[in-house]
Amino acid sequence: MPLPDISVVIPARNEGAKLAPTIQSIARTRTTEARVEFVIVDDASIDDTVACLVAAVPELLKEARIDIQVHRLEEQQGIYKTRNHAASFASGEILFGTDAHVRFSEGWDELVLYHLAPNRVLSGTTAVPGSPFRGYGCDLLIPFMGTSWNNGPVDGVAHVPIAPCHATVMPRELFNRLGGYDSGMILYGAGEAEFSIRAWLQGADVMVVGDLLVEHEFKPKDVLANFIDEVRSFWIHNCIRFGFLYLSELGCMQMLRYYSLQYPELFSEALHRVNESDVWQRRAFLEEHQRRPFQWLVDYFGMKNQAGGEII
Template sequence: MSPVSIIIPCKNEGKFIKQTIESILDTPCQLPYDIIVVNDGSTDGCCTFLQGSHRKSLSKVKLVNTTGLGSANARNLGVQQSAGEILVFCDAHITVEQDWLEILIEGLLEGGAGAVSPGISNMEVRHAVGYGMTWGEHLEIEWLESTGDVAEVPIAPGGCVAVKREVFQDVGGFERGFQVYGHEDAEFSLKLWLFGYRVEVNPSVVIQHHFRSHHPYEISMDQYAHNALRMAMSHFSATRLGKVIALYSYLEDIEQLVSQLVLESDVLEQRRQYLKRRKYDDDWFMDKFQIPF
């Protein structure tokens, strides 16, 4: 079986990162795997248990310290530091169940999917389970219900998603121009679909996820809007790009955000490259999943 690398970005996760790693390590697994924790500038000491004398019992875990790459690029760095042919991206506030890894990876190796996610349950309200995500008419995230079987979904939740390394590299990984947090999983899933890969959810696996009422680090609306605009400039038609700009028109510096992306970043060149090599366009994607945007 191909070796697996579990990549966990982490910033100010408190007790949850330790619980997440313990859950993974304590769950029996027949597959060889390692865990890459990317500590992206935490200030709460949440990763100190991965250092010093505690290391002996955590031989499968590699700690990588950074100073604030942001959620997308912390994941990309984790890939660079990993060796697995299968990459499994997990949030730092989950718990897993028996056979979770084996079942997810089976969908990649035998089912031919480009990426596979499990059902995601609310750790505090366990009957609330989402099976993949989609967009609403204002590009807001909406959770999907289970169809009872493996199903294609527009967006694989970033809380847990498995992908082959070769597929990850083929699409260029997570968006390198993103700031801090926002839209990482949506952009990655969209890119997979447009480049010809299938994204699925397998309801046979459900992981528990802690849904936070607020982030443990600062995120500005400008940064969140930057990511949405960069995603739109990379993948959307001019009409849809205009709709995304309109969504954030209430921001005082929206014009500056747009001009900075156009004039000071590589997004237009990236757009040209993506449009050249993708197999489908955003109209196809929106029609396929009946997304009213």
């Protein structure tokens, strides 16, 4: 039986010349005969991202058993909608969602093919160049509705609440059945956590693979701080939306209190934007389709709130 194809889906915005080395590295670290396609969607970059990639394609295609698709959005959609666009163009049976500035460990494809199952999301282990850091998926922080790294270690595979966007693998059929990333999330923040929680509640498993390393080049601290400042109002919106989708009424009140105290200058605008959205229709839809209640997930992972208390 032929091995299934793998589609590596990458959203990109203002990534310049970083994409070509990423593609080359991923292609060269395979150890199986699986065909791999790269689906790149440029999120309305204002630099030379597409030009750099197109110029590199003839050389990249000399790598055996790869194909490359390049698509461009004319208006910025944000990381989650761009990931959905990339997935919609993919033809492989398996989706490996990642970023434009990563390196995969040798034999990544063999690990994916061995551990993946029809109702399973895999998380790669996050590494940082030149650092001993390892992130074995992420934990959920409540009422912040953000994430923290699970520092493991993990020998083999283990259940984890959240798979990070740059290291998320699943059957394409499962991605489609889950509905992709929440299109109500704006630009950046909370979308990867919401997707993994939704996968859990709809009956899938999320598992981190200890040996599947994804070396990720994170933004320098000053660049990251400026970026977060630019997207903070949208990020707060996304976290509140995330909480409204899954938390109890008391949990939602706790979350709102947290954000009103932490970000009083941005809170009202974010809350208004959430209330003007489809959040309550979306919650009703999710509750109709989920097989597990949110409390099941809390109990399964023994989740506590950020103060170490019970989640209400």
